[in-house]
Amino acid sequence: MRILITGGAGFIGSHLCKYYLKKNHEVICVDDLSTGRKENIAESLKNQNFKFIKQDIIRPLDIRDNLDQIYNLACPASPPRYQKDPIFTLKTSVIGSLNILELARKNKATILQGSTSEVYGDPKIHPQPESYWGNVNPTGIRSCYDEGKRAAETLFFDYQRKYKTDIRVVRIFNTYGPNMDSEDGRVVSNFITQALRNENLTVYGDGSQTRSFQYIDDLIEGLIAMMNNEKKFPGPVNMGNPDEFSVLELAQKILALIPESRSKIAHEPLPQDDPKQRKPDIRLAKEKLNWEPKIKLEEGLKKTIEYFREALKLSFRKFPKV
Numbered sequence: 083m084r085i086l087i088t089g090g091a092g093f094i095g096s097h098l099c100k101y102y103l104k105k106n107h108e109v110i111c112v113d114d115l116s117t118g119r120k121e122n123i124a125e126s127l128k129n130q131n132f133k134f135i136k137q138d139i140i141r142p143l144d145i146r147d148n149l150d151q152i153y154n155l156a157c158p159a160s161p162p163r164y165q166k167d168p169i170f171t172l173k174t175s176v177i178g179s180l181n182i183l184e185l186a187r188k189n190k191a192t193i194l195q196g197s198t199s200e201v202y203g204d205p206k207i208h209p210q211p212e213s214y215w216g217n218v219n220p221t222g223i224r225s226c227y228d229e230g231k232r233a234a235e236t237l238f239f240d241y242q243r244k245y246k247t248d249i250r251v252v253r254i255f256n257t258y259g260p261n262m263d264s265e266d267g268r269v270v271s272n273f274i275t276q277a278l279r280n281e282n283l284t285v286y287g288d289g290s291q292t293r294s295f296q297y298i299d300d301l302i303e304g305l306i307a308m309m310n311n312e313k314k315f316p317g318p319v320n321m322g323n324p325d326e327f328s329v330l331e332l333a334q335k336i337l338a339l340i341p342e343s344r345s346k347i348a349h350e351p352l353p354q355d356d357p358k359q360r361k362p363d364i365r366l367a368k369e370k371l372n373w374e375p376k377i378k379l380e381e382g383l384k385k386t387i388e389y390f391r392e393a394l395k396l397s398f399r400k401f402p403k404v
């Protein structure tokens with residue numbers, strides 16, 4: 083098969099590229115490297131079945147290459163990164179999705195949208211089923227991401243209704259693992275790198291807000307199951323790990339797993355519109371795809387800590403405290 087992955091040099095996309103190359107498929111990776119990183123695709127670049135196009139998806143792409151499948155994962159995804167240039171973020175989700183949907187239409191490819199639990203905003207229903215329409219602030223600092231991703235879902239379903247495009251929409255909940263960027267400001271990468279550098283772990287607010295953390299390997303399995311599901315079930319479907327933890331518990335777990343760390347917990351102000359709780363209802367994924375995550379938080383954190391130990395070796399030199 084010939085598979086196009088937008089955001090292929092990002093955290094999730096780079097794992098997908100690797101997966102498909104291992105299965106001897108042809109992979110075209112489109113990434114502007116604004117948040118994606120070349121290190122993530124260093125191995126893939128050596129493979130002759132891999133093609134890299136450095137471009138953002140706001141500019142139309144003209145690939146008529148008999149694409150079979152498209153994963154649309156291009157978008158800054160951590161709150162600090164997507165808020166840095168909110169207009170670019172919104173354009174990536176809306177204009178970008180439109181461009182990639184056009185590609186799918188022209189190539190008659192199946193297209194999967196990497197949507198997000200952020201479509202539920204600060205949810206008033208817990209856990210969140212796909213049938214919940216969410217509680218989203220349309221004018222706040224998270225809106226560029228939340229509303230962009232919501233509009234993208236609308237475009238996907240309108241392409242399905244109007245052009246019969248074969249779509250899949252996956253709402254991805256907090257995911258962590260190797261290839262995360264240590265500098266993107268997400269909670270798991272922040273806490274692990276802070277602990278490894280003996281810096282204080284920055285818990286925003288009192289740390290009672292909750293998240294459910296899914297290990298990357300579980301998500302990759304789910305995305306592939308969704309893309310290839312025989313009944314062409316379009317979703318939207320939640321993918322996440324329903325084990326819920328407070329941010330403070332996460333900080334304590336990470337400190338326990340890095341016993342040599344001299345870091346302490348330091349509280350910082352809670353960002354605006356930070357969702358108080360988040361936990362996926364994954365019954366639909368179980369029913370339609372027979373998918374559920376297998377990796378427990380502690381096991382996944384251990385693997386992620388090992389990744390960051392290696393990744394930070396170089397940058398350790400910049401931090402003489404260690």
Ligand code: UDP
Binds near residue numbers: 270
């Ligand atoms: N958070 C934190 N310290 C950090 C980074 C994040 O306490 O250094 C909190 C953040 O306020 C949120 C949760 O951790 O409640 C998850 O944040 P993240 O940026 O990973 O993703 P989100 O789920 O908010 O999109």
